[in-house]
Amino acid sequence: KFRVVKGGIKLEEKVEQPLILKAEFAHRKFERGFIFAANSADLEEKVRREVEAGHLDEEALKYARVEEYVPGPHANVNFCYSPINAKEEWGDVEKWYAKLYGVSLEEARSYLANELISIDERRETTHDGVIRLPADVQLKVDWSKTPYPLTFEVTFHGDISIRESLLKDVHLVANAFLKATQLYEPPGIIGAWCLQTIVTWTKVPRVKVYEGVSLGLYDVPEAAEVYMHIPYTQDVALRHGGGANVHLGVGGKYAVARYQRRVSVGDRIALEVRRALKKNLLAEVVT
Missing domain, CATH: 3.30.470 (D-amino Acid Aminotransferase; Chain A, domain 1)
Structure with missing residues (x-):
């Protein structure tokens, strides 16, 4: 559970496990975006940055969901x-x-x-291509400086x-x-x-x-x-x-x-x- 605050969200409890936030894009209401985080503090910081960048807005966060990230196929x-x-x-x-x-x-x-x-x-772009990179490269790449945004667009089955x-x-x-x-x-x-x-x-x-x-x-x-x-x-x-x-x-x-x-x-x-x-x-x- 979380509440919407100025410039982001605040989770009601501290969570020490991976989380995922699902919310509509500010510029494309029919499509949801995903934010992955290592824990609750990491998620709050990432949401703050996305709001600051204009990718998320307060209205979208009102209807967003925060879920436990369950690892598995x-x-x-x-x-x-x-x-x-x-x-x-x-x-x-x-x-x-x-x-x-x-x-x-x-x-x-x-x-x-x-x-x-x-x-x-599902096989999704650009996500499936990103995870094929070695971990050290994934950590260094700033995708905002490339023509390829990080997305989960369904492409193949x-x-x-x-x-x-x-x-x-x-x-x-x-x-x-x-x-x-x-x-x-x-x-x-x-x-x-x-x-x-x-x-x-x-x-x-x-x-x-x-x-x-x-x-x-x-x-x-x-x-x-x-x-x-x-x-x-x-x-x-x-x-x-x-x-x-x-x-x-x-x-x-x-x-x-x-x-x-x-x-x-x-x-x-x-x-x-x-x-x-x-x-x-x-x-x-x-x-």
């Missing part, structure tokens, strides 16, 4: 939620799913109807996959968000959507050996500190994700595995509309 996880499949019976699959995760059969059907299509990552053991964790995060939208903004998500996520590696509260197994951890000594992958969602796109064009012509790898043919996000949307027409359920999938 970024991923856009593309899903397609099927209201039609959520009404279907899944037989033993839904029963075992409900038992495994301690949810109702209705919730199990809803979660099973949230299909994973693909995963992609790359197709990636996640460790199979982590699929369940991503699904659990997606399920929680899906349920929240259904609860607070009914009918919730319909069709294609994208979970923008960071997966980090961090310590979890001390667990007993048998509890570790429930987290997917094995052979953990009783007194050991336990570390594991933890997904952190930083944003969502309630639409066809922009990076889904990486599987154009070949299909999203997870959708291909499910349907045994090429299925892109666009294909999956078309399939849902087609099935809805056949079942006279079009009102369930459009608004």
Whole structure:
């Protein structure tokens, strides 16, 4: 938390870890800028300099966000939620799913109807070029004196996959968000959507050996500190994700595995509309 003061911001508490401020540019309101800092004092000083330079203004800071910087690879996880499949019976699959995760059969059907299509990552300019420089050069370069401003403009997308053991964790995060939208903004998500996520590696509260197994951890000594992958969602796109064009012509790898043919996000949307027409359920999938 922070308050806006003359010429910058003041955080309510001292923070001794990396932070990121997200705020709209003063000269380009539709685009956000990012300020990275080593701690709260560093962030306050950097914001002061940006305001002084005219890159940020008081109005933008009122709506800015300061977040903990979570280290880890970024991923856009593309899903397609099927209201039609959520009404279907899944037989033993839904029963075992409900038992495994301690949810109702209705919730199990809803979660099973949230299909994973693909995963992609962003390549951003000029950031990706800067981080390829040796650290000593990065520290010396004054980019304000060059034709190349430091930006995070999305330029490319790359197709990636996640460790199979982590699929369940991503699904659990997606399920929680899906349920929240259904609860607070009914009918919730319909069709294609994208979970923008960071997966980090961090310590979890001390667990007993048998509890570790429930987290997917094995052979953990009783007194050991336990570390594991933890997904952190930083944003969502309630639409066809922009990076889904990486599987154009070949299909999203997870959708291909499910349907045994090429299925892109666009294909999956078309399939849902087609099935809805056949079942006279079009009102369930459009608004």
